[in-house]
Amino acid sequence: MKAENEGHQKIDESLYSRQLYVLGHEAMRRMANSNVLVVGMKGLGVEIAKNIALAGVKAMAIYDPAPVELSDLSAQFFLRKEDVGKPRAEASQPRLAELNTYVPVTVHTESPTENPQSLSKYQVVVLTETSLDDQLKINEFCRQNKIYFISADIRGLFGSIFCDFGEEFSVIDATGENPVSGIISDINEEGLVTALDETRHGLEDGDHVVFSEVEGMEKINDGTPRKVEVKGPYTFSIGSVEGLGKYVRGGLFQQVKMPKIINFKSLADQLAKPEFLMSDFAKWDRPSQLHVGFQALSKFASAHAGKLPRPMNDQDAKEVIALAGEIAKTVEEGAPEEIDAKLLSELSYQAQGYLAPMAAFFGGLTAQEVLKALSGKFHPLVQFMYFDSLESLPTSTARSEESCAPIGSRYDAQIAVFGRDFQDKISNTKEFLVGAGAIGCEMLKNWAMMGLATGPKGSIHVTDMDSIERSNLNRQFLFRAPDVGKLKSERAAVAVAVMNPELDGKITALRDRVGEDTEDIFNEDFWEVLDGITNALDNVEARVYVDRRCVFFRKPLLESGTLGTKGNTQVVLPNLSESYSSSQDPPEKSFPMCTVKSFPNRIEHTIAWGREVFDASFVNPAQSVNLYLSQPSFIESTLKQSGNQKEILETIRDYLANDKPLTFEQCIEWGRLKFEKLFNNDIQQLLHVFPKDSVTSSGTPFWSGPKRAPDPLVFDLDNQEHQDFIVAAANLHASNYGLNGSSDLNLYRKVLDSMMIPDFKPQSGVKIQANDNDPDPNASSGFADQDELKNIAESLPAPATLAGYRLTPADFEKDDDSNFHIAFITAASNLRALNYGIQVADRHKTKLIAGKIIPAIATTTALVTGLVTLELYKLIDGKDKLDDYRNGFINLALPFFGFSEPIASPKGKYNDTEVDKLWDRFDFEHNLTLKELLAAFEEKQLDITMLSYGNALLYASFFPPAKLKDRYPMKMTELIEHVSKKPVPAGRRNMIFEICADDRDGEDVEVPFVCVKTRDA
Template sequence: MADKMQTEKEDQKIDESLYSRQLYVLGHEAMRRMANSNVLVVGLKGLGVEIAKNIALAGVKAMAVYDPTPVELSDLSAQFFLRKEDVGKSRADATQPRLAELNTYVPVSVHTENAISDLQSLARYQVVVLTETSIDDQLKINKFCRENNIYFISADIRGLFGNIFCDFGEGFSVIDATGETPVSGIISDIDEEGLVTALDETRHGLEDGDYVTFSEVEGMDGINDGTPRKVEVKGPYTFSIGSVEGLGKYAKGGLFQQVKMPKTLNFKSLSEQLVKPEFLISDFAKWDRPIQLHIGFQALSKFASTNGGKLPRPMNDQDAKQVLELAAEIAKTIEEGAPEEIDEKLLTELSYQARGYLSPMAAFFGGLAAQETLKALSGKFSPVTQFMYFDSLESLPTSTTRTEESCQPIGSRYDAQIAVFGKEFQEKIQNTKEFLVGAGAIGCEMLKNWAMIGLATGPNGSIHVTDMDSIERSNLNRQFLFRAPDVGKLKSECAAAAVAVMNPELNGKITSMRDRVGEDTEDTFNEDFWEGLDGVTNALDNVEARVYVDRRCVFFRKPLLESGTLGTKGNTQVVLPNLSESYSSSQDPPEKSFPMCTVKSFPNRIEHTIAWGREVFDSAFVNPPQSVNLYLSQPNFIESTLKQSGNQKEILETIRDYLANDKPLTFEECIEWGRLKFEKLYNNDIQQLLHVFPKDSVTNTGTPFWSGPKRAPDPLAFDLDNQEHQDFIVAAANLHAFNYGLKGSVDLSLYRKVLDSMLIPDFKPQSGIKIQANDNDPDPNAGAGSGFTDQDELSKIVESLPAPATLAGYRLTPAEFEKDDDTNFHIAFITAASNLRALNYGIQVADRHKTKLIAGKIIPAIATTTALVTGLVVLELYKLIDGKNKLDDYRNGFINLALPFFGFSEPIASPKGKYNDTEVDKLWDRFDFDHNLTLKELLAEFENKGLDITMLSYGNALLYASFFPAGKLKERYSLKMSELVELVSKKAVPAGRRNMIFEICADDKSGEDVEVPFICVKTKDA
């Protein structure tokens, strides 16, 4: 029995090094449910393979695919796992080996029975996902699935149109509807009516209908029983839990914790939903479209069933007329919400595009359908109920003419795209020059889509992709162009090579680079590079890089496609020259930080102790070795340290201790060091804190000091048999040994031998020590008050240091923080350090997984969101290639697959200004001068514009100000602008730079200060 339980436990073990980013979105329980489930995907054109790819990456138990249809050349327009040599083979047989490479934990097989007619063969699956399946067949399979408790999903795309339908049966339980982290807080009062007030006007963050539990409430023992209580919000700082009769009278203290309560959904069958459809609205600007497309997709299926399985021909009016007739008949069957009349223009366009197949639409619905599959298996997040329709008709080109002739197949891999856009627009796509910044998760998906649509494959097209990062194992879960043998290789090179295999026409058209895009690489990404581009696409994971690329795009007036994901959330933004605001026009809210006083002495949340644990890691294993190495390598290190204020003594004592007092010669001494570290942090320091602030302390207003957010701590007594204590000692000893180049060990018998014979000195709290009591109080140990300016004491420490010459060649090795290496003890130490601190303060401990998320500042990510967001970006890229020049042609997107929610809006217009009678675009306009004119000539140019320049600067160099002395100005008036820059900044203008950017302050004709654009002057090398 024990062996069986161990086997089951091992079966449920999740490879966190592979799934780490996904785990932070779905959680362990959802992942375990998925890992016990079998999925069938029917249909392996572009949409089917996208769904299957995302499911395989997510980590189900097994997946089967079914599609006996022979591969056609046009399938290559969106099916990225098919090759020209696969034409004639069955789609399933050709695709299965490449799907199987994605995730070694997910076996992928070909479903050998007829999945359409042999319904019993479906009984072994938990989810069946249908694509490229007629409505009649969907009805039969849906009926069987409902009778056998199998979750059912169907999805299809037709050109720029698509739909999805979900049926998870009766009584489907959603265990977490939103995926948001449960909120918690500290209580200041619960009145007799059950009104709960959060501490110090802290927003509670709850909504009506939420549930909370309570703990540590004094005077109301009956409320601490863990019973979830329903919330009615009364205000941002108060909420009601109803009657509290019989629970006691509130005295003080207490915490509340939100609890996710299961929600039950009852799905209707496909046959019921066809006539009484429920829609999830994908675009509120098109609220009336779902019912029209609901009828239209049924009409297409009916058309195919009466025309030998063939969909309407591209741009064919005769076929479109038949579709409209069928739609009119189907409309009569709609029992609820039927339209007053058929939208003939819309459904004609649907008919025109029915044979079209676009990679970004497959990416959009492939991400959505895969996420719905994971919801069915895990119960995590709210499903689509039950139909959703989406279109991107705005992506149709207007710069080229579509005719029936221009949309006919030409024997090209792009025929399914030509069926939608026509041959002329396909040529535009192929002759585009695009720059992709980043080759991570979004970058991989972007390149895949670009390869499918044929971007840059023409004679004048090109793609440049740059990424300085190498591939890590955790990338393989969502950066699908990479495989296990690629770990350690450069992302940009592997990604470029992978998509060139998907579309060999990219060979010679895609250039991979390894440079970071920033000021230090402007010689590489120079003016010629930027001016030669048609557009830029960001696939970045940090704000700083995004801002820099955005500014470059603004300067060179290049369109920018921006996007990002956070778990199930995603956003897209289009930056349009001379039309829209840019990425930098708005800012994300600042990253949340914790007051240092709280972290250092008064934590009340696990997040506080994790932040503290990260600081302890740096102060023990990173900063000291770095200081030692600087002391040994820089002759003036002591001199520069003594000139600092505040922490000279700490730095010098650290160097002394790490080179002499605490320098270990054996690993046993590292164990002793770790034991003393434990004693100081979790016993001595706590005793000292309680000596300064005893548990019965009161404030000057008479209230208990240890109340509200302040939790009174207790010292810990070391016990090697306690797992948390053990983890700390093992990690600390091994990291200390790493600093000194000693071999570590995890042999507990060695630790026990060392620690059993070790004497721990008694600690007696010191008087006179001051500790900051509140975040708003001044730090009593800051600056001169710390006593660190005692020069005699500092001199004695310096004299005690070993001379660098006696340690020639000696170096310590800092433990540079790396969160994804499970063997380096970094996260192990921070987890143990944080949890011991939590035990000091009576805070619920966190596992390694949560600690890693917070300490490593990890961005949760899943493949489904990335695929969907990238699809939206490429739909906007079509518009840019077309040259659309109105804001309302474009869409910024905001999605949350957990809810699910889709929101779209046109980009915000760039800010406008005015000087004298001239209107200007504050973002995109500038004053251009094509020659390297003198300062006097520049000032005269602006006088002619009715502007009086009061200040002129280049970077940090002030070149001109109206208050400068006449003599100083006389010297500068005759200088060329490049000469003036070199004179004032003491630096030469780089030889290759053709543009100099100047900021100005100016007054208008009335003498009023006005906001004006910047100046761009060509250099002498232009």
């Protein structure tokens, strides 16, 4: 047990890596010292417990002595039919314990209400399926004993959560956003700070900043946080600067997170004077109505031996409404003006209902609040939140007391909300899931619980080309340690078939990427039979491709994504909404090359530089050498290209001859020379070109503003950063050549003590790009001297003399801590940072930036997939109005929830015909000739001016008559093959053409694309 606790303190970064980028090490350490109790093990309770276990608390206990019922299987994914009759907690515990070997899961055996002292060992108590009277008792005990308290419930399509973290709860980081920083150009006498070169500072009123390197106002550099009042996007005020001196130049500001204190009220106080977090700004009146409605349900159950209102029973609904009216009189603030009988009737109708997506939504939300309580990271929910998705109720099937009554099925809790007829629709759906990672696992779990595709006509296809890695286990909860290395789609399919055996034989697991190169697998027959597609992807390129397929085949698409505590959902509706590709994410942030090469001022710049040095040292040279050795025409093609031919040839020469190591000791020497060049010689050369006292043509110091004057480094093997670089560089160089590496410092010391490092003398005449807008003086303007290139090429050893010889490129892999990839980039970046006086970054931060890692946490994933599945109900129902659907954006850190109806697809018009620019197209059912196609559009009073297929221009009105004469009689397939010189794939039945056309008035108009059937139709 001692080793396990030590592991907690050290934090297993290989397991928690993606979550660490969301929470940070300090928050994780706090969580790793905390015990949590979850009361209630139905669908919501197990979702909460699952997410807490994955997050990595010290220990978790669960309490629920009630026997498992068959209807629990509508949402409780860790229960099986054979568990019916067993205590829920005992049946759930073994499967929860498998989720994370660092988190022991035990069964709490004492009643929290009968023996509240048993709660004293926990830092957080979470209640589900608990009566209001018991909630009040337990909340009072928790407040007295400084135990964080959360209560959550779901009733059909309704849900609620309440948080009480006691008085003076300290939030150490309310948003989780990275602190902003910037360079200063001025601080005036009134304390107005101006950012350099009109760079947006990114601060908000009430933020705090500290200053450094400010000249003339040295006292301001004392590290005192100063409160900000924003005056504009480029300016902010820090108040009086009297006595701090007069600003001369320079300076940096850095935002610092200040603690926020929140005073929570008890549950009893909040029932009378509730504070609501809005979950949907289009439903302003819902919180007050549901506040009394949920209390009324609890009172109803107390009066009926714990039984909730019967599904669709009007008599029970009237009683609930009457109770709500009485309760409303006791609410001092925030009471509803009048009871919404229709809304509360629906709450009563669904009270016995239990839906997997609602459990996922509130399970993710509640678990995140647990983590906030334990860590102080992110702003907690204050203090009630109610949510509903009444839009998900079906309109295509009728509901009645009879149709919603239990039938002895595992889906009875879902039938209680939707009725049997809609359950049949769910079971006969054909769905395609693209991706089986974090979102894919949660999606499949939701589908298994709701019985998707379990009917005779139903099917699920899931594809994912990736294999399971250890870092996946922290949030892709269908996988366990023995699954590492196996295919995600296959293991996920097996796991959910265990959760719901009715899925056995209904899921087809594929390992293929969905793209143009796999259209023989995902062909027209495949797409046409689907009812819908759900994306669970992590890259834009694949999302765009799937989106375009959905548009072509007019299939609905459910799109979602997460980034740390943020998540979004989008519904793409044929003939109604815009598609995923209709809008684009902002381009990935990049840094100017000049800044990265010579004038870094932020650690992000040096990390980008370190990654480039990694590729230039251990990837590109090895690839060039292998191409030279394997392709006889490589030299000839290199000589013909423009740009860096000389660099390529010199690299091959050096790596095959001059720099080719025979022993690991020579790799150590190579690494030492690399250090000298990068961190000493190159810096000396830069300072020779631009001395520290240089001034610009306008007389201002050259090294000012964003430019930080560097200093060369003097190598010292006892310096950890220097040591890390040499060890990583030597081992990577050895790996290129297939030599065995070593980290034995005695060996390094022995080699380096005997090395002679030549003195460096800066060269005159060397030019360095001084500003990003200036041309690079060293950029190649075209072809190098051919005679010089041929001389280098002739000096290379003939490939025949090196038969079978190959180098091994260091294919970048961020998650393997033993391969020295991140180690090298971290060391190189930090040494570069030390050159320029920039604060260094640890391996963890370097890995995030260099590896372009997407931070992820299980709580957000669970919540987002819950929202997506609520939209799936609507698609299965066949709802055909935009306002029936919701796109969502959430940020659990704040917390914030925003919903809106999907944006309508763009409309257009040609002549007198209105068209949908996205979904409409001109369909032709046979493989007609070019002349027939043009004539068909003439009948529509459209004159085609250009016709293209992909990159092939098939027709243009400006083509000479002789060319057109040959093309007019060609069938469209023949024309494509004639122009593109490629055959139309044999299995393709549809050809997509883009056209430019003029209307009858000769005006250019935007018209839909053209679809023509091939000869294989």
